[in-house]
Amino acid sequence: MDVFKTDILIIGSGIAGLSLALKLKDLGEITILTKKRAFETSTSLAQGGIACVMGDNDSFEFHIQDTLTVGDGICKKEVVEMVVKSAPERIKDLINWGVKFDKDPENPKKFHLTLEGGHSRRRILHVGDYTGRAIENTLIERALEVENIKILENFLVVKLITEDLFKPSKILGAFVLDLIHVKPVIFLAKVVVLCTGGAGKVYLYTSNPDTATGDGIALAYQAGCRIANMEFVQFHPTCLYHPKAKNFLISEALRGEGAVLLNAEGKRFMHKYDPVKKELAPRDVVTRAIDMELKKTGAECVYLDISHLPSDYIRKRFPYIYETCLKYGIDITSQPIPVVPAAHYLCGGIYTNIWGQTDISNLFAIGECACTGLHGGNRLASNSLLEALCFSHQASLKIKKMWNELKELKFKQPLIKETAVKEIKEEKVFISHNWDLIRKIMWDFAGIVRSLKMLEFAIKRIEFIKNEIKENWPGIYLDLDTMELKSITIVAELIVRSALQRLESRGTHYLIEYPFKKEKYQKDTIIFKNF
Ligand SMILES: Cc1cc2nc3c(=O)[nH]c(=O)nc-3n(C[C@H](O)[C@H](O)[C@H](O)COP(=O)(O)OP(=O)(O)OC[C@H]3O[C@@H](n4cnc5c(N)ncnc54)[C@H](O)[C@@H]3O)c2cc1C
Structure with a gap:
């Protein structure tokens, strides 16, 4: 069996994996494995944007408080503070790598900030309504420019190799299936980082891509890592309801810009469930409200209506959603959009500390597969791209610090025949x-x-x-x-x-x-x- 050696093995090519690779590019040889094409990630599908305190009337305290409130009492405060306070620096990283966030049309020196559910202020930076695609493409481009970084597509990691197979020990590498040549291979590394994303595919209806099968969590669990908070699955209230549409999300930003929810009778209902925040209530509240309306009326979907806003504005602000809905025969400038809730984000995952370290030495977990303590019982919208960035930064600091102490790998071949x-x-x-x-x-x-x-x-x-x-x-x-x-x-x-x-x-x-x-x-x- 082929055995490949690399210094750092990153599993996953979303925002977590790619940003970490770019941060560590001068340390040694980095291999990124991804089970499909590199861009087939949840990151690519993110529409709304990324949260960061930037507005004149905003403050770190407000963002911290919003995160804690939505997290419903069980966020780790020190993690929330670290993420919120380091957000401006991490946004600078993205800008330096080449991401071009939308500017405020009234003040081109500033970024345009949008509002999403659970946020008390406008603080979501975005690139149109395809922020994730812009980030993913930019990071892939940057990574491909670096000689030290290799991205290997269609390599499925199926087992973590640890020093002691019967207790949490040191990571040695991973057992991998090369899906193109249909053969198993082994990758050995000094450090392995799980960046495998979420697990929406566990549910019948999901906004997630096909890659989101929770592999990293299953791998870490089998290798002896603690797994935490798995009961907290966030359902997105508004996915397009159409027989031919697969996993198409209607971003929260529509509600942020004034879209309203209507039941099958064409009546607004959110005031019954959250009289103050209405459509901008946190996701779980809106999701349960829709679930309740569907059960009450027996209807198959509810409707999201933004058609009262000027058509030009809608087309310019939400080009991706406008075009996609139009493909399915729905003109969002004049018609309400049929929507249903769907599994969207896993708040729980592989238990890590503030440096992204797991229970296994030299094994890190970053991004949606990790449970860092940021989200607690529920994730504040647009905090997940930010979490991935902040924790890839944290992990990069830790890996750099421990680098000189990491010994050359000794591997008793073959652990797996x-x-x-x-x-x-x-x-x-x-x-x-x-x-x-x-x-x-x-x-x-x-x-x-x-x-x-x-x-x-x-x-x-x-x-x-x-x-x-x-x-x-x-x-x-x-x-x-x-x-x-x-x-x-x-x-x-x-x-x-x-x-x-x-x-x-x-x-x-x-x-x-x-x-x-x-x-x-x-x-x-x-x-x-x-x-
Ligand atoms: C439709 C949608 C909209 C969203 N909108 C927003 C938003 O506006 N703002 C926000 O902050 N968050 C948003 N999110 C959430 C956010 O996009 C994700 O949490 C984040 O992108 C996860 O990044 P990641 O790097 O952890 O994982 P992903 O980007 O999902 O990458 C996972 C990678 O792991 C690879 N992989 C998985 N298992 C294996 C394996 N066994 N072997 C090899 N490779 C493997 C996959 O192939 C993929 O490359 C949205 C999510 C979705 C689905």
Whole structure:
């Protein structure tokens, strides 16, 4: 089996992985592995923008307070302060790398700042309504210019290699499937960084791309890392509802600019759920309100209406959303947009400290796969691109500091034999069927509004699928869908088990039997490793 050595192995080519690579470019050889094409990331899909205090009437204190309020009492304050206060420097990094944020048309010396739910001030920098694509493309361009950075596409990481397989120890590298040449390979590195993104694909309806199967969380869990706060799954209130549209998000920024929600009868309803903030209430409030309206009326969707604003303004401010909706026959300048909620962001993940370090030496986790303590029970809109940037900076400082002490790798070959990798023999329908089952179970029983009965029901079904996988497809298979099925099954189980442990309603986690917050709460629901 081919064994490749690199100094730093980064798994994932979104904002977390790419920005870290650029920060570490002078340290040694960096390899970025990505399981599809480099741009196929959640980062590319981000529309709204990135939060940073810049406005005259804004302050760090306001941004900190907004983050803590939305996080619903369980954010780590020191992390929130670090992220909010370092945001202006991290935005400068993006600008220096070449990202061109929109300027204020009335004052071109300043950036245009938009407003999103949960924010008390305008503080979202953006590039039209395709901020993520602008960031992703720019970072890929910069990374490709650096000789030390290699981006390898279609390499699926399926196992972390650690010094001691039976307790959290030191990372040595990763076991990887080269999906183009259909063969396993090993990458060895002094430092490994998981930047594998979220896990929206665990749910039937999601705004996430196909890559978001929670692989990094499953890998870290299996290697012995603590996983925290998995019960906190954020559902975005407004994804386009159209039979042909897959995962298309209608950005919160529309509501920030004045769009209103209407039920099937064409009536506004948000005042019933949050009389003060209405459409600009935090995401979980808006999501549950829509869920409630749908259940009450039996309708399949609600509507988001921005058509009262001037057409020219709408087309200029939201070109991507305008064009995409038009493709589906909806002219947003004159018609309301049919929308439904969908799984959007995982607040929990691999438990890290303020430097992005996990329980395994020299293994870091950054971006959506990590649980740093910034989001607590719910994520404030546009804080996640920022979190990824701030933590890649933090991790880069730590890695630089420890670099001289990192020894040359000694690796007893082979920890995994090539023959351990199998091919799927039977029809793939067994795999795709289980994929659909997991996603439906999670949507129906561990979604926006949960009950203990539903969660117990979900766990029994997930366990059944888990055992079936163990019996029929043990070990590593040279097949993306099979390995991703294993990831979503592990992540689904972690979400449901965490939800069963939190006997209260907090942040995005709403439990019918316990509709209120506990006064004495657990800070994190930590699921310990699997051994
Ligand atoms: C539609 C949408 C809109 C959003 N809008 C905003 C917004 O406006 N503002 C904001 O702050 N946040 C937004 N978010 C959230 C934000 O985009 C993500 O949280 C963030 O981009 C995650 O970045 P990341 O680098 O952690 O992961 P991603 O950008 O998702 O990158 C993950 C990478 O890991 C790779 N990978 C995964 N598993 C493996 C494996 N096993 N082997 C190899 N490679 C692997 C993937 O191929 C991919 O390259 C939005 C998200 C979505 C989906």
